[in-house]
Amino acid sequence: MKYQPVIGLEVHVQLLTDTKIFCGCSTKFGAEPNSQTCPVCLGLPGALPVLNKKVVEFAIKAGLSTNCSITPRSLFARKNYFYPDLPKGYQISQFEDPICQWGWLDIKVDGEETKRIRITRIHMEEDAGKLVHGELSGPGDGSGVDLNRACTPLLEVVSEPDLRSSDEAVVYLKQLHQIVTWLGICDGNMEEGSFRCDANVSVMPAGSSTLGTRAEIKNVNSFKFVKQAIEYEIGRQIELIEDGGTVVQETRLFDPDSGTTRSMRSKEEAHDYRYFPDPDLVPLVISDQWIERSRQELPELPEQRQRRFTDDLGLTLYDAEVLTSSRALADYFEAGVAAGGNAKAIGNWIMGEITRALNDSGVSIEACPVTPGQLAELLKLIDIGTISGKIAKTVFEEMWKSGKTPQSIVEEQGLVQVSDSGAIEGIIDEIMAANAGQVEEYRGGKEKVFGFFVGQVMKASRGKANPSVVNELLLSKLKG
C-alpha cells in the first residue's frame, strides 16, 4: 500500500527583547545560572507579572508578515503542569484567544507548484528554565535547575497539518526562519535554541482523507535534523502499520547521533493542562490604529523584495532568492546597485567572489571588508575596459586584503588592460612565428588550436591584454 505522510509544525521563536516577557530581568545569554532572576520569574508568592510591550509589538509584526489576522482582544492563560524547570507550576501562555490567527505562507519546493501552508495561530508565552544533568559539583547525581531562561518571551507558531513531505516541512521552516530574522525579532540561532521546532507526523493510506494517529517529535534543532527526523518517523510508522501494529499518540525525542526517534516515557501520561485565564494579566486589546502603525513599520519582506529584484532589476528568480536569503545580503546588493553597479553583475559577484571570500574567512556579510560602493567601482573598471574580468579577480583579492580602492590597486600594480591593437599585434606576431606548426594546423581546419593562441597571448601579456581585442586580431591574422 502507498502511504501519504501528513506533517504539522510547531515552531518556538525566542524573541530578541532585552528583558523577559513579564519582568525586567535581562535575557542575555550565557550569564551565571540563576543570576538573572527575580520574584516574578522565580514564581515567588505574591509576585505579579506585567507584560513587556515589545513582545506584543514583535508578535503583531510576525502575524502581519505571515498573513495572520490580529486578534482585537486576546488573553493570557495558565497552562498547569508540574516539571522542575517550571517554578510556578504553570506556564503563562495563550489558549482560546491567541494574538494572531488564520495566517499562511506560500512555499515552493524545487520543481513543484507553489503551495499554501496555513498557519493556525501564533501565540505569546514564557519559556521554562533549563535543566542540566551530570555536570553538577553539588550533592548526589541529581539535576540542576537554572531559571535564567524562565520567563523569556517566545512566540509559538502553529501550522495546520498541510505539509506532505519532509522537503515541504524544511522549505516552510526556512521561510519562517527567514521572516523572523528579517524582521529582527529573533536571532534565528537553532543550536542555542532561539528557533526550535516540534514536528507532528502521521501517515495515512494514499487517497484517504482520514488523518492517522500522530506522534510529536521534539528536539529537532537544525534544518537537516528536521528532514532526518520526519523521514525516520514516516518510515517507522509505515513499517509499524505494515507489520499489523498501530501508531500510538505520544511524544518522541529525536536523537541526532543515531538519526532515530524514541518514545519519551516521562511524558507518556495523558496531559490535562486545565487552561484558564490568568487573573494576574489583564486582557490585551489591540486597536486598528496599532495594527496599522505596525504595518507601516514593517520592512519590505523577502518575497516583495524578490519580486522587485526580478521585475525591476531583471534578475532571475533564482538569483533574487539567493540575494534575499538574508536582509543584510539584500541590503548589500542594493547598496551596490545604488552606487551605480550593473544589477546582474553585482549579483553575480556577490554570489560568486564575495560569498566565497566570506565563507573562506568565516566573515559575515555585515563585516565584509569590501564595501558595496567599492565593488561597484571595480565593476565599472571592467565595464569601461580598464581591466579585464580576469584581472578584476586579482584586484578583488587585493581589495579584500588591504581595503584599498580598486583604482589605486590597478594603478599601483600596473594592471591596466592593454587594448592598444599595435601592442597586441606585436605579441601575436611573435607567438605565431614561434608556433608555426600550430598555425598550419589551424589553417588546415583544426580550429580548436585557436584557444591555444589566446592562452599564449594572454600569458605573454601577463593577463593584461584585452581579451576581445586579442580574439579579433588573432582571428584576422590566423585567417591570414
Next chain:
Amino acid sequence: MKMTTADVEYVARLARLELTAGEKELFAGQMDAILGYVEKLKGVDTDGIIPTSHAVPMENSFREDIVCPSIGLEKALANAPERAGSFFAVPKVIE
C-alpha cells in the same frame, strides 16, 4: 452530576496531593455541592455575552523593555531546599 472518589483521586493526582480514604469521601461530597451550585448557571441565557475573564474591567497594562536589576544569585537560591553551586538541585530528571 455525582462526583466519585475516582474523580477526586484524578484531580488530587494532577495537584500532586495525597489524600486519605476519608478525605476523598469528604471532598467528593463538597465538590459535588459546589459543582451542583455552578450547574444552576447553565439555566441562564448567556447568548451574546463575552465570558468574564477578569473581575476588574482593565486592559493593556504594559511595561517597557528596560532591564531592571535582578535580585542576585544568593537571594534567588535562599529558599532552595537544596542547591548545587549556582543551581537549584532537584532529583534526577531523565528524559
